[in-house]
Amino acid sequence: MTALVEIQNVHKAFGGVHAVENVSLQLHPGEVVAVLGHNGAGKSTLMKMLAGAYPIDSGEILVNGHAAKIASPADSQALGIETIYQTLALADNLDAVQNLFLGRELLTRFGLLDDDAMEQAARETFHRLNPNFKNIRVPVRALSGGQRQVVAISRALYFKARVLIMDEPCAALGPEETRMVHELVRRLKSEGVGIFLITHDMPDVFGLSDRLSVMKNGKVVGTYRTTDLTEDEVLAMIIGGKPVARVEQWAPQ
Amino acid sequence: MNSKLQISALDLRLSLMAAVLVVMAVVFHAATGTFLTPENLYNIAQQTAVVGIVATAITLVIVARQIDLSVGSVLGAVGVLIAWLMYSKNWGWISASLAGLAMALAIGLYQGWLTAVLGVPSFVVTLGGLMSFRGAAFLVADGKTQPITDATFLALGGGLDGALGPRLSWALGIVLVALLVWSGFARRARKRKHGFPLRPLAFDLALMAGFSIVVLGFVGLMNAYRLESKPEAQGVPIPVLIWGVVVFGISFIANRTRFGRYVFAIGGNPEAAQLVGIPVRRVTIKLFMLLAVMITVAAIVAVARLNAGTNSLGTGMELYVIAAAVIGGVALSGGSGTVLGSVLGALMIQFLDSGMLLMDVSIGSRYVIIGQVLIVAVAFDVLYRRWTGERIA
Numbered sequence: 001m002t003a004l005v006e007i008q009n010v011h012k013a014f015g016g017v018h019a020v021e022n023v024s025l026q027l028h029p030g031e032v033v034a035v036l037g038h039n040g041a042g043k044s045t046l047m048k049m050l051a052g053a054y055p056i057d058s059g060e061i062l063v064n065g066h067a068a069k070i071a072s073p074a075d076s077q078a079l080g081i082e083t084i085y086q087t088l089a090l091a092d093n094l095d096a097v098q099n100l101f102l103g104r105e106l107l108t109r110f111g112l113l114d115d116d117a118m119e120q121a122a123r124e125t126f127h128r129l130n131p132n133f134k135n136i137r138v139p140v141r142a143l144s145g146g147q148r149q150v151v152a153i154s155r156a157l158y159f160k161a162r163v164l165i166m167d168e169p170c171a172a173l174g175p176e177e178t179r180m181v182h183e184l185v186r187r188l189k190s191e192g193v194g195i196f197l198i199t200h201d202m203p204d205v206f207g208l209s210d211r212l213s214v215m216k217n218g219k220v221v222g223t224y225r226t227t228d229l230t231e232d233e234v235l236a237m238i239i240g241g242k243p244v245a246r247v248e249q250w251a252p253q
Numbered sequence: 254m255n256s257k258l259q260i261s262a263l264d265l266r267l268s269l270m271a272a273v274l275v276v277m278a279v280v281f282h283a284a285t286g287t288f289l290t291p292e293n294l295y296n297i298a299q300q301t302a303v304v305g306i307v308a309t310a311i312t313l314v315i316v317a318r319q320i321d322l323s324v325g326s327v328l329g330a331v332g333v334l335i336a337w338l339m340y341s342k343n344w345g346w347i348s349a350s351l352a353g354l355a356m357a358l359a360i361g362l363y364q365g366w367l368t369a370v371l372g373v374p375s376f377v378v379t380l381g382g383l384m385s386f387r388g389a390a391f392l393v394a395d396g397k398t399q400p401i402t403d404a405t406f407l408a409l410g411g412g413l414d415g416a417l418g419p420r421l422s423w424a425l426g427i428v429l430v431a432l433l434v435w436s437g438f439a440r441r442a443r444k445r446k447h448g449f450p451l452r453p454l455a456f457d458l459a460l461m462a463g464f465s466i467v468v469l470g471f472v473g474l475m476n477a478y479r480l481e482s483k484p485e486a487q488g489v490p491i492p493v494l495i496w497g498v499v500v501f502g503i504s505f506i507a508n509r510t511r512f513g514r515y516v517f518a519i520g521g522n523p524e525a526a527q528l529v530g531i532p533v534r535r536v537t538i539k540l541f542m543l544l545a546v547m548i549t550v551a552a553i554v555a556v557a558r559l560n561a562g563t564n565s566l567g568t569g570m571e572l573y574v575i576a577a578a579v580i581g582g583v584a585l586s587g588g589s590g591t592v593l594g595s596v597l598g599a600l601m602i603q604f605l606d607s608g609m610l611l612m613d614v615s616i617g618s619r620y621v622i623i624g625q626v627l628i629v630a631v632a633f634d635v636l637y638r639r640w641t642g643e644r645i646a
Contacts, residue, residue, distance in 0.1 A: 085528060089524070112510060
């Protein structure tokens with residue numbers, strides 16, 4: 001089976017610091033891969049390269065088996081890759097509808113913003129995630145953390161992501177909203193979306209992921225089937241940076 | 254704020270400013286007895302146009318977290334170039350104006366490129382521009398004043414022969430009111446079709462009536478100003494007409510186009526704008542070029558008003574332009590501001606200036622007071638944002 005995304009020997013340095021060094025990862029349709037590590041381990045940098053926010057220094061990214069040139073966020077979006085950043089990437093002064101379509105506005109045939117069509121589509125998308133979300137025409141700075149998360153997730157939903165990158169999706173959420181995110185991940189997974197999940201949260205990892213990769217100092221420590229490991233082993237790997245020897249690592253077929 | 258009426262904190266602030274303007278007018282009239290006369294208001298309207306035209310565009314520049322301190326100098330350089338081409342080189346006013354536009358666009362591209370691509374802060378780029386282009390205004394015509402005699406061109410500056418006359422003014426007013434009412438109802442029909450919540454009909458009608466009264470009232474006032482020597486009343490001055498077209502155009506760009514949306518997104522969160530794939534650099538450069546177009550329009554009006562291009566044209570104007578935008582509610586932290594606010598801000602400064610002039614307040618005291626009013630306006634703005642729960646970064 002061709003991998004949905006194949007990251008091959010990717011490098012990235014900022015000044016003299018190697019943020020990501022010779023990293024290879026794979027993601028298949030309908031699979032959730034957790035990417036773990038300390039702050040500064042390189043996981044966010046890696047994902048930002050996939051999202052087009054940073055150019056890669058060397059290495060290759062294959063999407064559906066074809067070498068992909070990802071030079072900008074727009075390139076990444078065009079390949080069906082959607083990213084939900086930890087900061088959510090929302091413009092606080094704009095409303096929920098405007099934020100959902102930010103950078104990809106619907107236009108009328110005269111090339112002007114089609115606000116009605118966008119509001120209509122936004123209402124439907126938000127409704128799927130949270131039927132109680134009604135104040136979609138106020139600046140998002142006035143919304144709750146959960147509602148803001150709904151707006152950010154709606155982008156992935158509306159634009160039909162085939163690959164979804166989620167950076168700490170539940171970090172700022174209450175139990176109710178965390179459950180919503182978990183349900184969504186499972187639903188997208190069943191629809192064949194491949195998901196990279198960047199997280200610190202062990203319940204997220206063990207509740208959602210099929211595989212996990214631990215990073216430290218810009219390198220991959222190891223990649224395992226999530227069910228093969230215990231929580232303690234994962235934590236030890238994150239802290240110590242040594243692969244677990246008890247079970248075999250996952251290897252691409 | 255009020256969700257049923259769909260009024261934002263911004264709309265409330267604009268209404269408040271309009272109310273302050275009315276109070277100012279009444280107070281000045283009480284103090285001088287001549288403030289609320291058609292003649293005085295006619296003069297105020299056309300005097301405000303030059304600052305007002307540039308203020309509309311600089312509002313968007315500030316919304317995108319940039320600044321342009323060079324607008325007065327660029328206006329001077331462009332204005333002198335246009336006048337010099339007409340007087341010393343015998344160019345027609347259209348080709349001279351196009352040459353001025355080309356120069357302004359080149360400057361906009363240069364300053365926009367330095368800011369957006371190289372990443373030099375626009376404050377520094379345009380502070381340099383403030384000096385350089387003032388120098389350029391000297392160099393173009395060797396410091397000599399360039400008089401202008403072309404009647405068509407001079408009409409663009411208003412004055413006694415640069416107004417629409419009563420019939421055209423009324424026609425314009427009626428067309429505007431018709432458009433206003435039509436767009437109001439079209440908006441309701443559209444919302445109803447999509448099943449979106451509607452504002453109460455009475456509220457929309459009141460809004461339409463309010464704006465219509467302002468438009469027709471203004472036309473009526475301008476038509477009430479008649480000189481002894483002329484058979485007809487003056488009507489709407491051409492600079493005000495140009496300003497109106499600019500306000501409409503820039504509002505349209507800000508609210509109805511992708512570019513306008515991106516300007517606000519960049520101002521609200523530049524990092525997010527980048528991450529969602531907005532071409533931040535290109536938008537920033539375009540923004541400086543849009544400002545350049547408006548500076549050219551303002552330069553034409555300013556030269557025509559003065560009947561000449563002089564190297565001091567537009568000196569200190571950056572202060573008035575930025576003050577107008579800021580008093581009009583644009584936040585220097587970016588992401589928030591309205592074009593209509595810049596109109597009210599520009600009028601407020603001119604009301605103060607003219608009102609105190611009529612009261613024989615000395616130039617020194619006028620500067621002191623206008624400067625402090627700017628601070629009061631911004632202090633009010635800060636408190637207002639805190640009160641309405643808007644983040645102030």
